[in-house]
Amino acid sequence: MITVWGNADSINVQKVLWTCEELALDHERIDAGRHFGVVGTPEFRALNPNGLVPTIADDGYVVWESNTIVRYLAGRYAHDSLLPCEPRARADAERWMDWTNSTLWPALLPLFRAFMRTPAIDRDPARIEAQRQAALATMTILDRHLDSRDYVGGAAFTVGDIAAGCAAWRWFALPIARESLPHLERWFDRLAERPAFRKVVMTPLTT
Ligand SMILES: N[C@@H](CCC(=O)N[C@@H](CS)C(=O)NCC(=O)O)C(=O)O
Known part of the structure; x- marks a missing residue:
């Protein structure tokens, strides 16, 4: 199960959610950022010290930076399609x-x-x-x-x-x-x- 922290209207969060949908990945989203807050809490800062969304946890493995998350998901779950190997x-x-x-x-x-x-x-x-x-x-x-x-x-x-x-x-x-x-x-x-x-x-x- 992949957990995505971030508000659904954020451009950077949308990159991650779009990738999850393209790959039909089982995922849940937790509202965070802007008026939802959360990103300033010690618990969230322990996941991402920048206090920014998107941040994900994939079976406990935490990734932040939207482009890195997209590459990670594509590399792990869509080998050689969304992220070419060559x-x-x-x-x-x-x-x-x-x-x-x-x-x-x-x-x-x-x-x-x-x-x-x-x-x-x-x-x-x-x-x-x-x-x-x-x-x-x-x-x-x-x-x-x-x-x-x-x-x-x-x-x-x-x-x-x-x-x-x-x-x-x-x-x-x-x-x-x-x-x-x-x-x-x-x-x-x-x-x-x-x-x-x-x-x-x-x-x-x-x-
Ligand atoms: N370079 C980062 C930028 C992340 C970023 O700036 N996220 C914004 C939302 S798009 C954010 O978390 N802002 C603080 C907030 O919403 O409270 C990425 O691509 O993930």
């Missing part, structure tokens, strides 16, 4: 996963906060447009990459799509103008065909 195929999948944390989500987060964590009266349209342009530039990198591939790692769905897909949902769900990015849209539609993505990730955005 080193270059694996790097092709993993680079987009790490790029999501290092580049894509940091570019999208200010825009996300502007809508989801800022009262409408305090929103600055010029600032939001600058944030949208920054996010667009990053989504365009992904769009160009997808012009010759079905998935971020190539022909098959991998951990890279799980990470990037959770961020892409925020881009498509925010109430913003979106220039046409046809390869990105085609890829996103492909993800949206997956029941696990629809169930876990394509949920209304919350603060």
Whole structure:
């Protein structure tokens, strides 16, 4: 049994829940983080000294850092599918996963906060447009990459799509103008065909 600590609307928790659903893993989720608290308790800090979600325990083995958890689950339960064994195929999948944390989500987060964590009266349209342009530039990198591939790692769905897909949902769900990015849209539609993505990730955005 896998226990996942984290609120179901957190982007990083969704990566883990999506992976569990894709692999049909027996798991339970415990609300933690943001208004649920829990992450500051000594018991939780003993699991994850950072006080962050997601954190998991798999038959007592504890893992934190969302990308590491996804890789761990894929490596343990989906050998050579979600996480390819061949080193270059694996790097092709993993680079987009790490790029999501290092580049894509940091570019999208200010825009996300502007809508989801800022009262409408305090929103600055010029600032939001600058944030949208920054996010667009990053989504365009992904769009160009997808012009010759079905998935971020190539022909098959991998951990890279799980990470990037959770961020892409925020881009498509925010109430913003979106220039046409046809390869990105085609890829996103492909993800949206997956029941696990629809169930876990394509949920209304919350603060
Ligand atoms: N690099 C970490 C980031 C984790 C993180 O920032 N989690 C947020 C939620 S998305 C969190 O726990 N915030 C504190 C809270 O919700 O109380 C990961 O990828 O797991």
